Amino acid sequence: MDEPVEEPVTEVANTMWQEFLNFLQTYQVPISVVIIIVVAVVLRFVLIKSVQKVVTQIVTGAKKSQNVDDTQAIIGSPLLAARLVQRTRTLGSVSNNLITITISAVALVMILGQFGVNLTAVLASAGIVAAGLAFGAQNIVKDVLNGIFMxxxxxxxxxxxxxxxxxxxxxxxxxxxxxxxxxxxxxxxxxxxxxxxxxxxRSHDWSRAILDLAVAGDADIELAKEVIQSTAETVVRQPRIAARVLEQPAVWGLEYVNGDQVIIRLVVKTRSGSQWEISRVLREALKLNLDQAGITLSSTAPVAVSFSGVDGPPPTPRKPNDYRQGPPKSGRRRNTQ
Structure with missing residues (x-):
């Protein structure tokens, strides 16, 4: 009684399997295309998620990456944090675009192969078209490549x-x-x-606040240097300033001497982007303390001071639309009072 039942079941199974194989053979091309598309979509999703995860980790780890020990220093150096976020997100965007373009190109080539297209001829034609587009849009290509390198x-x-x-x-x-x-x-x-x-x-890694103070020629220069040094050391100990200063202030000495005035240079190494605010705070304190010490600042016209020695070569001329300094004389640094 069992044998007549088993034979029909086996035949049905064999028939279904054969029909399934015939179906795969008949629709081999569309099925292969669907599989290629699904794999491409899944692979792109996984890679882009991985890039986004890396970007998120870098952005949230900005404090450690910027070599900052406390939150106050992070607040005192917002440009560095902003730069890290901007650069990381830009790199993430570039990576996502490259992933999408690469996977799409490979998937397209594989799909064309499934339809029996002569890939050699297609690639040769695509190369000619790409060369024509590159020649016609070479400025755009140059912009993009330079942007990526920057x-x-x-x-x-x-x-x-x-x-x-x-x-x-x-x-x-x-x-x-x-x-x-x-x-x-x-x-x-x-x-x-x-x-x-x-x-x-002017904001890469670290900056330097440079103050050139014009003191009257008949003033006590040693006393002036002592007042400038002590004032600067007091200012950089202020809580909102201390987190932005990388080295102790230093009086480099006389940068210019004539009969009417002498230029005393004070420098402070700061976190990038903090030099202008620190310079303004220093000017206020220096003016007050020098007046109290009876040291007169020169009232003559500002003297152009060339960079020399450890300062490095003379800077390039500043343009009239200089963001912070305005238009000093070409190749010179203005006197700052």
Whole structure:
């Protein structure tokens, strides 16, 4: 009684299996295309999620990455944190685009292969078209490549004080093709990355507050240097200033001497972007303490002081739209009182 039942069951199973194989053979191409698309989508999703996870870890770890020991130092150095976030997110965006383009191109080639397309001819035609597009849009290609290198090399970042050609100001955005810089007048400049040949970055890693004080020529120079040094040391001990100072202030000595005045230079190494605020605080305290010590600041016209010795070579001329300093004489640094 059992044998007649087993034979039909076996036949049905064999028939279903054969029909399934026939189905796969008949619809092999569409099934392969669907599998390629699904695998490509899943692979892109996994890779992009991995990139996003890395970006998130770097951004949330900004405190450790910036070599800052406390929260106050992070607050005192917002430009560094902003630059890290900007650069990391830009790199993440570039990586996501590269992943999408690469996976899409490979999947497209595999799909065309399933339809029996001559891939050699397609790739040759695509190469010719790409060469034509690259020649016609070479400026765009140059902009994109230069932008990618600038981001990877960390030449500049959001919040940096930079000088790019005729434009000097604060970087507001760094894109793959365009960099946006706002100058002291509030003008937002859109600069093509391909046109950027040289970048002067005043906010990279660390900065230096430099104050040149013009003291009357008949003043007690040693007393003036002592007052300047002690005042600067007192100022940098203030809680809101201390977190932004990397080294103790130093009086470098006389930068210029004539019959009417002498220029005494004070320098303080600071976190990037903090030099201007620290300079303003120092000027207030120095003016008050020098007056109390009976030391008269020179009332003659400011004297242009060249960089020399440890200062390095003379700087390039500043442009009229300089973000912080204004238009001092070409190749010189103004006297700061």
């Amino acid at each position: 981001v990877f090399e960390d030449q500049l970042g959001v919040g940096d004080e930079v000088e790019i050609g005729e434009v000097s100001g604060r970087v507001e955005a760094v894109g793959i093709r365009i960099t946006q810089v706002r100058d002291v007048h509030g003008t937002l400049w859109f600069i093509r990355n391909g046109e950027i040949a040289r970048v002067g970055n």
